[in-house]
Amino acid sequence: MSPNTLHQPVLVTECLSLLGAGPARTFVDGTVGYGGHAEALLRESGPDGRVVGLDRDGVALRAAADRLAPFGDRALLVQASFRQLRDVLRGRGIRQVDGVLLDLGVSSVQLDEAGRGFRFSEGTAEETPLDMRMDAADGETAADLLARASEETLADWFRRYGELSGAGRLARRIVQTRGEAPLRTAADLIRVTREARVGGGRRHHPATLVFQALRIAVNDELGALEEGLAAARDVLGPGGRLCVIAYHSLEDRLVKHTFRTEERGCICPPRDPMCTCGRKPTLRRITRRPVRPSDEEVAANPRARSARLRAAEKLAA
Structure with missing residues (x-):
């Protein structure tokens, strides 16, 4: 049995909906793994949509390349951490994307x-x-x-x-x-x-x-996540979506805090009479509470049980 058969991507339908997957759009799968989410995004964005897939795991990346081979050059795979997202896209002439997906944690195959x-x-x-x-x-x-x-x-x-x-x-x-x-x-x-x-x-x-x-x-998972969230925010075009799937409370708290901070903008102390920091809101939270897998998905894939999905939208500058 191949790794692609063994690994089941989590919350696929929910991710496609929240990312606004559609024709001729460009997405980043920052944790492409064995290619499950990327394959779904490529199907939804065909025939002209693209997915840039990043992963630190070379073994997983090779398996993803096999899985996504039918999509040809619509799938671009790079061995890198999502904390390097800005440089990866800049080096390939991509200024903005329509959506970024980060599925954190360790795959079933790993x-x-x-x-x-x-x-x-x-x-x-x-x-x-x-x-x-x-x-x-x-x-x-x-x-x-x-x-x-x-x-x-x-x-x-x-x-x-x-x-x-x-x-x-x-x-x-x-x-x-x-x-x-x-x-x-x-x-x-x-x-x-x-x-x-x-x-x-x-x-x-x-x-x-x-x-x-x-x-x-x-x-350095939490450090990478903090940098990766900032990088994802920067590469999204106005109206672009960021979806993050976390599997333990440390990750989820960091994502929740980051989304709240980016939505608020100003970080001045509440007692200050006026804003002096100059920060503006950059994201709008789409999910006020995390999206959880259905009972049916958990029954089919018990490792999905702890998954929590949060999403936010990039605001115009």
Whole structure:
């Protein structure tokens, strides 16, 4: 079974509607992955519409190229982070686009690929390396970060990105353990998490939020999202739409806050009698509350359960 068959894109109909997909329009899929959303956009925008697809994962990008090959040069795929969106478009002579889609998080195929280290199971943890890089050929692995980060930095990651109680205790235990032997596999990290008595609550394995925190740190996911939202705002033409699908509360809060800030414009303190910052509203929120998958979609694709879609429209300058 091919990766394209295994991976099911989330909230496709809702994205097409909110993006205003239609003929002869140009869209950016900033997380093209295995091409599911991009394929739907190309079908809706034919015969002259285009999709520029970005992804950090070269393996996913090659699979997307196979899937989108029937659309010819209407699909332009680039291995890059969506935080580089401005430069990618500028380098290809594209000044403005009609819509940008960011589907955050890790794909089903990445989750299921044992060598990537994005998830763990007790049965295979001894063989699962602590990698977690979206681009498997670039940057430090989770094992690298665990080997060099200070106790204070580790505690901050676990507290901020995993929202863990016991973050300091876990960081201390990691520093103690790595002095004896490096942490290289999922089993090593699970063992240390248990020794530090870190709980995941009723809904999570104790190590689930630890893995989430490390993955976010390895890939600078929140930093990339903040820059990517600003880049998307800048490349949209007036009336263009930005849709973002988030899968955990940290991402969703950042998207919600950014949309609210861009809609408000002025950032002067409320007590000031007049605006001195000069900021104008740049976006209008289309979704006041996040759009969630239907019960039918969740039944067909359980990993869609946590998806939250927010959308905004670019205002004229």
